[in-house]
Amino acid sequence: MPLLIVDDDEAILQLVSIHLEQAGYNVKKASNAEAALAFLQQHPFDLAIIDVMMPGMNGFQLANIVTKQYEIPVILLTAKGQIEDKERGFGQGIDDYIVKPFETKELLFRVNAILRRYRKIHQAQSVVGNVKMDKDTWELSIGEKQFIWPMKELEILLYLLQRTGRNVSRWDLIDEIWGETLEQPEFTLNTHINRIRERLKRAEATIEIVTIRGFGYRLEVKR
């Protein structure tokens, strides 16, 4: 899960990212607000950790943009003296504060907590392996990249994603995706499955569609 951490202090950047990466997160580092915004424009993140005190645009301003525009939770890092900042940030979309100096364990704990909470709310996503798909907007990301695929292929992939690890019959799939109206449903489905496989391979997805001969398909996580 991609996180963004923004701090002008290189040491903290390193320290924090090492620990978060160890915990399985994908961490991008920015040493100022401008760099952070650039990252945000390129990739989707699930959470941002932002230092309040920075040269140029400060953490509060950045946090505001992040919460409003990108709608992801934010954790602010604030120095000891500025605890009153808390009041100013809460209720503005800031999800948590951590006062420097802090234990990395504590940070990790909070990150986990927030993401857990947040994911419950935003459960419009199907995630399997390194493939993530948003049911509402059809946004598809594989690894860090976002992809634009033809609709039919997205529909089929979603159907399979939602049944990962289970056998899905050809006819269930055909019924679900097409209803009745298809003259040569068998071959048409073949074609689509074939194309999806190609794309998954090209995108280096960690999932694959396995053929269940005589029955249908099954989506699995590669290992």
Next chain:
Amino acid sequence: MPLLIVDDDEAILQLVSIHLEQAGYNVKKASNAEAALAFLQQHPFDLAIIDVMMPGMNGFQLANIVTKQYEIPVILLTAKGQIEDKERGFGQGIDDYIVKPFETKELLFRVNAILRRYRKIHQAQSVVGNVKMDKDTWELSIGEKQFIWPMKELEILLYLLQRTGRNVSRWDLIDEIWGETLEQPEFTLNTHINRIRERLKRAEATIEIVTIRGFGYRLEVKR
């Protein structure tokens, strides 16, 4: 966003205005109440920061006029000994006090907070790539140049800007921009998108509108 700061102390005037300008505000300076009133008559302001202790008309009197007559929020700057002044001002439209000496950062926080409260919009600008748009004034700049575009196109662009990197359905867009009343919404939207693209290209914007066939559009930063 235009702010007015009134103080007889030239040093403070300078210090504060530099910081506020850095934060993206448009700051006008007045060194006494008379000059301040002259400014207020000429230009609309969104907030005034006023020193209590001034030669001639004092800060309280000025603040009263400002809040009553121009109906904008006021922050009073008060020296350490005069904290009892607080009682005098609150309930009169004074929104906040700051005691000298103060951190410019603190002032900035309060300014942001108050403006937010007042106009509910706080991040009045959308910035993506080299495109910047002010939601209040519809000012649009691409690179260094400013542009005047037709309203409909600005509305659509803003909607997309605020959802950069996300897929936006045609119908969300149409609903948002037009509501219901449109006979051929599909084609109308096409036309507008087309024009926006032309203009973005001519202005050498670093963003582009990508088509999500069968769904809608998505605004992205070019690379």
Next chain:
DNA sequence: TTTGATTTATAAACTCTATATAAATTCAAA
């Protein structure tokens, strides 16, 4: 009269489906 918004008309692009052909698997018979 000029500018912006919408509609209409036409062109272009892309998806989907169908078809053709190849490859793989199954199964039965030798």
Next chain:
DNA sequence: TTTGAATTTATATAGAGTTTATAAATCAAA
């Protein structure tokens, strides 16, 4: 166990149909 026909699935390609883009015309408002 091997072989080969039958069956199922994979892959490649092309045409039909749909969606979107573009250009031009009309309408409305300033």
